[in-house]
Amino acid sequence: MKFKHATSSPHIIRDDGITKIMLQVLLALIPGTAAMFYFFGWGVLFNILTAITVALAAEAVILKLRAKPVKSTLLDLSALVTACLLALALPPLAPWWLTVIATLFAIILGKHLYGGLGFNPFNPAMVGYVVVMISFPKEMTFWLLPSTINLSALNLNEAFNLVFFSQLPLNMSWDSISSATLLDGIKNHLSQDQLLTSVTTSDQLGNLFGTVAGLGWEWINLLFLAAGLWLIKTRIIDWRIPAGVIAGLATTSLIFYLINNEVYLSPLTHLLSGGFMLAAFFIATDPVSASTTPRGRLIFGAGIGVLIFVIRQWGGYPDGIAFAVLLMNMAAPLIDYYTVPAAFGSQRQ
Numbered sequence: 001m002k003f004k005h006a007t008s009s010p011h012i013i014r015d016d017g018i019t020k021i022m023l024q025v026l027l028a029l030i031p032g033t034a035a036m037f038y039f040f041g042w043g044v045l046f047n048i049l050t051a052i053t054v055a056l057a058a059e060a061v062i063l064k065l066r067a068k069p070v071k072s073t074l075l076d077l078s079a080l081v082t083a084c085l086l087a088l089a090l091p092p093l094a095p096w097w098l099t100v101i102a103t104l105f106a107i108i109l110g111k112h113l114y115g116g117l118g119f120n121p122f123n124p125a126m127v128g129y130v131v132v133m134i135s136f137p138k139e140m141t142f143w144l145l146p147s148t149i150n151l152s153a154l155n156l157n158e159a160f161n162l163v164f165f166s167q168l169p170l171n172m173s174w175d176s177i178s179s180a181t182l183l184d185g186i187k188n189h190l191s192q193d194q195l196l197t198s199v200t201t202s203d204q205l206g207n208l209f210g211t212v213a214g215l216g217w218e219w220i221n222l223l224f225l226a227a228g229l230w231l232i233k234t235r236i237i238d239w240r241i242p243a244g245v246i247a248g249l250a251t252t253s254l255i256f257y258l259i260n261n262e263v264y265l266s267p268l269t270h271l272l273s274g275g276f277m278l279a280a281f282f283i284a285t286d287p288v289s290a291s292t293t294p295r296g297r298l299i300f301g302a303g304i305g306v307l308i309f310v311i312r313q314w315g316g317y318p319d320g321i322a323f324a325v326l327l328m329n330m331a332a333p334l335i336d337y338y339t340v341p342a343a344f345g346s347q348r349q
Contacts, residue, residue, distance in 0.1 A: 021236055024234065026084065029088070029227065029282065032088075032220055039220065040092040040216070042154065043163055046163045048084055048087040050096055054100050054104060055106070058079075066112070078117050079111075083106075085125040086125040086129060090132075093163065094142055096164050101135075102131060107124065110123070121332075122289055122330075123326065123329060126283065126329075127326070141184070154177065181208075182217070183214070183274050183312060212272060225281070228277060237281065242281050248306045248308075249276070249305035249306070249309050253267040253270045254267045270309065283321070284304050290328075291335045293341060305324075
């Protein structure tokens with residue numbers, strides 16, 4: 001007999017171990033990662049390789065110091081997933097030491113400080129991201145122009161020298177190869193009381209617009225969306241958190257868009273900009289730091305979506321995903337407390 005709303009003892013035992021689940025998550029990341037590599041070049045792969053190396057090394061050292069089994073824990077692939085999610089969130093031109101610092105904080109502070117996998121109250125990848133976002137704001141703006149409009153695209157050797165040795169290619173400057181993200185540019189223009197129509201036609205930002213969102217980002221987000229739907233279909237993640245995140249951002253942005261579409265972006269632009277779909281399906285769904293009850297997951301996800309809009313529109317950061325996730329991580333225990341379903345057989349069912 002299947003119990004529909006069981007959240008403690010699962011009653012129906014699945015044969016999915018942690019390693020299998022994490023492996024499927026890693027496979028789901030491949031299409032979106034490939035799109036990021038196509039649009040932003042070799043720096044994406046350098047971020048991933050650096051983050052993976054540091055994450056596995058840091059996890060092994062901490063496990064050794066804690067007298068915990070090293071090999072079996074590393075093979076659960078959880079550190080690998082954290083490293084990949086963090087690497088995809090960082091700018092492709094981020095210097096190597098930035099990725100190292102972010103990864104160390106993610107694994108040591110975000111994960112093992114609280115007891116390791118299963119005990120962390122905050123999403124480890126977002127902990128590492130926020131640390132470097134606050135500490136090194138300048139380096140966190142090193143985003144490449146999409147390859148489709150970048151006349152100074154870096155080859156493998158040039159990207160390597162820039163990321164690991166801070167050496168710009170001859171006859172190139174930062175302004176020629178990098179740019180603010182579309183969300184960042186829009187926020188800066190709106191802060192100067194400019195309307196969106198003037199932003200979309202400006203020389204600085206006009207060429208960064210794609211069909212409905214940022215050039216390149218709309219394809220990246222669509223691929224992460226497709227991969228996320230596959231994870232839902234295979235029951236690796238629950239549909240409620242992504243649905244809540246998408247509904248929260250779409251509904252809030254639609255209300256303000258209808259009020260004044262010269263000041264507020266459309267819901268579709270919000271949904272396909274930045275790392276939103278990566279956050280909705282891969283970051284917010286972290287089973288440890290998210291809400292665990294069926295109704296609570298919807299509330300948890302919706303809270304993230306609303307906070308992303310609030311931070312994007314009025315906060316000091318252009319995307320706001322990491323802060324929104326961490327704030328709702330703090331609220332998850334309270335949400336669970338008030339949304340625990342009735343025990344099977346009780347009169348409250």
